[in-house]
Amino acid sequence: MKHTDERPRPAPALPTREPVRLVDRHGRRVGHSSFTAPDPARLVELHRAMLIGRRFNQQAGTLARQGRLAVYPSSTGQEAAQVGGVLALSDQDWLFPTYRDSVALVAHGVDPVRTLTLFRGDWHCGYDPHRYRCAPQCTPLATNASHAVGLTYAARRKGRDVAALAMMGDGATSEGDAHEAYNFAAVWNTPVVFLVQNNHWAISVPLHRQTAAPTLAHKAVGYGMKGYHVDGNDAAAVYAVVSHALAEARAGGGPAIVEAVTYRVDPHTNADAPQRYRDPAEVEHWKERDPLIRSERLIRDEGLLGDAEETERALAAFGAEADRIADTVRERLADGDELDPRSLFTDVYATVPPLLEQEHALLADELREV
Numbered sequence: 001m002k003h004t005d006e007r008p009r010p011a012p013a014l015p016t017r018e019p020v021r022l023v024d025r026h027g028r029r030v031g032h033s034s035f036t037a038p039d040p041a042r043l044v045e046l047h048r049a050m051l052i053g054r055r056f057n058q059q060a061g062t063l064a065r066q067g068r069l070a071v072y073p074s075s076t077g078q079e080a081a082q083v084g085g086v087l088a089l090s091d092q093d094w095l096f097p098t099y100r101d102s103v104a105l106v107a108h109g110v111d112p113v114r115t116l117t118l119f120r121g122d123w124h125c126g127y128d129p130h131r132y133r134c135a136p137q138c139t140p141l142a143t144n145a146s147h148a149v150g151l152t153y154a155a156r157r158k159g160r161d162v163a164a165l166a167m168m169g170d171g172a173t174s175e176g177d178a179h180e181a182y183n184f185a186a187v188w189n190t191p192v193v194f195l196v197q198n199n200h201w202a203i204s205v206p207l208h209r210q211t212a213a214p215t216l217a218h219k220a221v222g223y224g225m226k227g228y229h230v231d232g233n234d235a236a237a238v239y240a241v242v243s244h245a246l247a248e249a250r251a252g253g254g255p256a257i258v259e260a261v262t263y264r265v266d267p268h269t270n271a272d273a274p275q276r277y278r279d280p281a282e283v284e285h286w287k288e289r290d291p292l293i294r295s296e297r298l299i300r301d302e303g304l305l306g307d308a309e310e311t312e313r314a315l316a317a318f319g320a321e322a323d324r325i326a327d328t329v330r331e332r333l334a335d336g337d338e339l340d341p342r343s344l345f346t347d348v349y350a351t352v353p354p355l356l357e358q359e360h361a362l363l364a365d366e367l368r369e370v
């Protein structure tokens with residue numbers, strides 16, 4: 001009889017209930033049996049990218065308040081999860097971000113002005129996904145996860161060594177699309193790491209009303225994946241765990257879920273009123289666990305940027321660089337491509353169907369009359 005129940009990979013171990021942490025909130029290193037912090041140059045790079053991300057979030061929030069962006073979902077407080085995840089990618093890998101992940105895009109090298117195009121209300125993502133190996137920021141929850149599975153599956157069939165990082169929130173893990181992506185990734189053994197930023201809230205729905213799972217990383221086990229539970233405000237830990245998960249996935253060891261435990265300090269978007277559903281004391285609790293304070297303490301205490309004077313100079317230079325990027329975003333967001341509504345019809349079909357041709361002509365007439 002042909003044996004069809006082949007299980008080439010061993011059953012994954014349960015994730016640890018305590019998140020992996022390599023640097024505590026006081027900036028002190030914590031020993032871990034399986035993971036080690038990256039080298040000093042990488043720790044500094046993580047801090048620099050987080051600083052740029054924090055400033056970028058502030059600038060984008062201001063632009064939204066001024067009405068120059070239609071909306072902005074800030075990731076203040078989540079910089080370690082985003083930067084730590086993205087810097088773990090290799091040059092050939094792809095990023096599949098959500099609306100929350102603009103800081104991840106900037107750390108990945110996407111033009112910061114182009115990153116915000118979506119939030120100006122343009123239907124294009126504003127950048128060339130192939131150039132940056134970065135899919136458009138996805139608003140329908142969890143749909144980017146199956147795109148990541150599809151791309152890596154296709155790449156493998158073409159003999160290309162490409163892994164992907166698919167980002168999602170805690171709420172998105174309850175979606176049917178997340179289930180399908182997890183299942184196909186595991187069955188096809190595609191090299192995808194699902195980075196779940198557990199920021200404790202899905203708009204006004206708290207985590208405990210979202211899921212009864214012990215941790216979101218535990219969800220991996222039912223699909224035959226590995227699940228890692230990591231302190232999402234510890235950039236060193238996120239970087240170490242995602243790097244490990246990507247390397248394993250690339251080597252054929254299967255996809256994984258990495259749950260980064262973090263917190264959304266700002267409102268869901270500028271159109272949200274979080275005082276209606278959450279206790280300000282909770283926000284204060286998390287602000288004490290701010291990822292940037294932690295990495296700055298580590299850098300200062302260990303002299304990773306040299307003596308006290310050299311450290312001040314280097315940190316000031318990072319701050320100035322972050323300001324420059326924010327200034328560029330503010331100035332260049334206004335330039336721009338005047339959006340032509342007719343382009344709605346131009347980028348979907350190679351051969352436009354007759355009905356759409358008619359609608360295109362109707363719109364062109366209307367625009368001429370305006």
Ligand SMILES: Cc1ncc(C[n+]2csc(CCOP(=O)(O)OP(=O)(O)O)c2C)c(N)n1
Nearest residue numbers: 100139140141169170171172199201202203
């Ligand atoms: C398929 C789908 N359903 C509903 C929404 C509306 N929606 C936008 S954000 C959001 C909450 C998402 O929470 P989470 O996944 O935890 O991500 P976060 O916004 O906290 O980063 C919802 C329900 C959506 N964008 N897509």
